[in-house]
Amino acid sequence: MRRAILIAVPYVWLLALFLVPFFIVLKISLSDIALAIPPYTPTLDLSQGWAGVRDFFGQLDFENFVWLTEDDLYWKAYLSSVKIALISTVLTLMVGYPIAYGMARAPEEWRPTLMMLVILPFWTSFLIRVYAWMGILSNEGYLNQFLLWTGLISTPLTILNTQTAVYIGIVYTYLPFMILPIYAALERLDGSLIEAAEDLGCSRLQAFWLVTVPLSRPGIIAGCFLVMIPVIGEFVIPSLLGGSGTLMIGKVLWEEFFSNRDWPVASAVAVVLLLILVVPIVLFQRNQQKQTEAGQ
Amino acid sequence: MTIKTLTLTAVIATGVSAAYADEVRVYNWSDYIDEELLSKFEEETGLTLVYDVFDSNEVLETKMLAGGSGYDVVVPTGTFLQRQIQAGAFQKLDAEKLSNAGNLWDVIQDRTAGYDPDNAYSINYMWGTTGLGVNVGKVREILGDDVQLNSMDLVLKPENMEKLAACGVHFLDAPTEIFPMVLQYLGEDPDSHDTDVIGKTEEVLAAVRPHIQKFHSSEYINALANGDICVAVGWSGDILQARDRAAEADNGVEIEYHPFAEGSLMWFDQMAIPVDAPNPEGAHKFLNFILDANNMAAASNYVYYANGNKASQEFLEEDVIGDPAIYPDDATMENLYITTPYPAKTQRVVTRLWTKIKSGT
Numbered sequence: 001m002r003r004a005i006l007i008a009v010p011y012v013w014l015l016a017l018f019l020v021p022f023f024i025v026l027k028i029s030l031s032d033i034a035l036a037i038p039p040y041t042p043t044l045d046l047s048q049g050w051a052g053v054r055d056f057f058g059q060l061d062f063e064n065f066v067w068l069t070e071d072d073l074y075w076k077a078y079l080s081s082v083k084i085a086l087i088s089t090v091l092t093l094m095v096g097y098p099i100a101y102g103m104a105r106a107p108e109e110w111r112p113t114l115m116m117l118v119i120l121p122f123w124t125s126f127l128i129r130v131y132a133w134m135g136i137l138s139n140e141g142y143l144n145q146f147l148l149w150t151g152l153i154s155t156p157l158t159i160l161n162t163q164t165a166v167y168i169g170i171v172y173t174y175l176p177f178m179i180l181p182i183y184a185a186l187e188r189l190d191g192s193l194i195e196a197a198e199d200l201g202c203s204r205l206q207a208f209w210l211v212t213v214p215l216s217r218p219g220i221i222a223g224c225f226l227v228m229i230p231v232i233g234e235f236v237i238p239s240l241l242g243g244s245g246t247l248m249i250g251k252v253l254w255e256e257f258f259s260n261r262d263w264p265v266a267s268a269v270a271v272v273l274l275l276i277l278v279v280p281i282v283l284f285q286r287n288q289q290k291q292t293e294a295g296q
Numbered sequence: 297m298t299i300k301t302l303t304l305t306a307v308i309a310t311g312v313s314a315a316y317a318d319e320v321r322v323y324n325w326s327d328y329i330d331e332e333l334l335s336k337f338e339e340e341t342g343l344t345l346v347y348d349v350f351d352s353n354e355v356l357e358t359k360m361l362a363g364g365s366g367y368d369v370v371v372p373t374g375t376f377l378q379r380q381i382q383a384g385a386f387q388k389l390d391a392e393k394l395s396n397a398g399n400l401w402d403v404i405q406d407r408t409a410g411y412d413p414d415n416a417y418s419i420n421y422m423w424g425t426t427g428l429g430v431n432v433g434k435v436r437e438i439l440g441d442d443v444q445l446n447s448m449d450l451v452l453k454p455e456n457m458e459k460l461a462a463c464g465v466h467f468l469d470a471p472t473e474i475f476p477m478v479l480q481y482l483g484e485d486p487d488s489h490d491t492d493v494i495g496k497t498e499e500v501l502a503a504v505r506p507h508i509q510k511f512h513s514s515e516y517i518n519a520l521a522n523g524d525i526c527v528a529v530g531w532s533g534d535i536l537q538a539r540d541r542a543a544e545a546d547n548g549v550e551i552e553y554h555p556f557a558e559g560s561l562m563w564f565d566q567m568a569i570p571v572d573a574p575n576p577e578g579a580h581k582f583l584n585f586i587l588d589a590n591n592m593a594a595a596s597n598y599v600y601y602a603n604g605n606k607a608s609q610e611f612l613e614e615d616v617i618g619d620p621a622i623y624p625d626d627a628t629m630e631n632l633y634i635t636t637p638y639p640a641k642t643q644r645v646v647t648r649l650w651t652k653i654k655s656g657t
Contacts, residue, residue, distance in 0.1 A: 036384065037363045245656060
């Protein structure tokens with residue numbers, strides 16, 4: 001009995017916070033736009049009993065999904081989002097791994113402080129931190145003023161409202177999500193393995209590539225997923241730091257929802273986005289499972 | 297134990313309903329009121345005012361159409377108001393509770409009746425035009441002293457934009473403002489709903505697009521004032537606020553607002569009460585407070601927008617009522633045009649074209 005309850009907890013969680021909202025979105029994606037509150041039709045009318053329910057399902061169709069294939073905007077936006085997410089994940093990994101490595105190799109008494117420093121920015125609102133970047137990166141901002149002062153440049157660099165600013169914002173914001181899992185993996189690493197590798201003739205660099213990196217792989221993979229998945233759907237950073245030319249699916253979703261007031265098409269975009277995200281995760285997990293089984 | 301819980305629940309429940317009864321929630325545009333008015337309202341009525349802001353009609357409209365926004369007073373622009381009235385988002389105003397309604401200005405009332413027949417659902421808060429915000433010093437430095445600062449040529453001619461690009465040009469991120477403007481430039485009907493006619497704007501905008509740094513509907517206020525950009529297509533009062541912020545900061549930036557010589561879009565922001573407002577009583581009190589001549593004048597003196605309140609005009613400062621950029625003279629007034637909302641199908645084409653222009657896709 002107790003076991004059943006324990007198992008039920010995550011399933012109820014999943015049902016209430018993932019599956020039910022998903023089916024609501026899916027249902028809206030099969031509806032049609034209308035000028036009303038809420039702005040789509042049909043809505044479920046339970047007062048008419050079974051006939052109402054049947055009538056309701058009869059009116060749903062896949063028109064909106066067909067529409068997504070007819071305009072090249074959507075797949076281009078999906079593709080562009082995935083591209084931005086991939087590049088920012090690689091950048092975040094390149095910045096995050098050395099930090100995590102440094103933290104894991106630091107003297108033990110420093111580690112809690114270093115950990116604190118990584119988490120500390122979360123104490124300030126995310127939005128305020130992004131706005132701070134606007135102040136730093138703008139034409140008359142701190143970065144340009146500093147560079148002009150040092151004499152490295154003679155005219156201000158345009159960074160704000162470009163793709164570069166988006167990457168800076170994303171890497172900055174998501175860095176802790178990369179550092180923490182990698183740090184967790186590196187901290188557990190048994191130092192004697194590296195000693196053994198060096199004893200067996202590895203240079204320090206070789207030992208790093210052949211021992212440390214493979215052993216921290218679970219951390220790297222977890223970090224990459226934690227960064228990449230939210231970045232694909234990111235809306236705030238590109239809209240505040242990016243120029244109007246930054247095409248991302250979050251922006252397209254916003255426009256369907258707000259400018260066109262077309263909730264059904266917006267929902268269809270969201271459903272497809274979810275599928276794009278879920279499929280690689282499932283494939284990845286299958287692969288992991290196979291590997292563990294093979295290992296055993 | 298049970299009794300205790302019950303009383304506690306009852307206390308919380310009454311607490312919640314009491315909170316609604318003495319709370320008014322207002323959702324207005326950002327940088328759109330003198331904040332002293334907010335505390336004045338609280339003092340006069342004893343109600344708690346919750347004041348939130350937005351910077352795009354689309355955000356407001358989505359909240360209205362979703363229902364249950366929890367707001368008592370909202371401020372959509374005329375075209376959006378019209379569509380939201382059709383969707384059943386607002387309740388009719390109770391004239392008996394608006395004792396100051398006599399202050400309204402018939403000239404504006406006549407025009408807003410086009411969106412809200414008989415002005416049954418809304419009162420005019422502010423109105424203004426869409427035009428050019430110019431950093432005078434920088435633009436003259438780049439384009440020469442005899443450049444015409446009030447012409448659409450400044451932002452729609454590629455040769456001008458090419459030169460201005462380096463110091464930064466922002467456009468409103470509002471297709472319903474920019475397409476009519478370009479249509480006016482082309483000599484077409486700015487209020488055209490014909491998608492082929494609207495499509496003609498693409499060529500003009502595509503040619504200047506590479507030189508537009510950003511499409512955004514509120515950032516240009518600060519960007520102009522700080523000298524980060526030198527031209528913005530924006531709303532009259534916002535640009536005048538940028539002018540004042542720059543003057544206050546004394547940073548050597550001089551901003552001017554000009555309605556387009558070719559004719560500018562005139563728009564009206566209307567205060568209305570959502571159909572499901574938790575406190576319609578308090579909402580009417582807020583509207584009546586705003587309709588007061590002194591209060592309305594204080595708001596206009598602060599935000600540099602003209603209002604639809606005739607009685608407030610005697611309390612307006614000279615640099616507001618006397619400024620033709622805010623209260624246009626008759627000749628400019630003739631030149632202003634208004635627009636009507638797009639039907640859903642046209643809207644889709646318009647949004648798509650807008651995305652295409654902005655992102656090149």
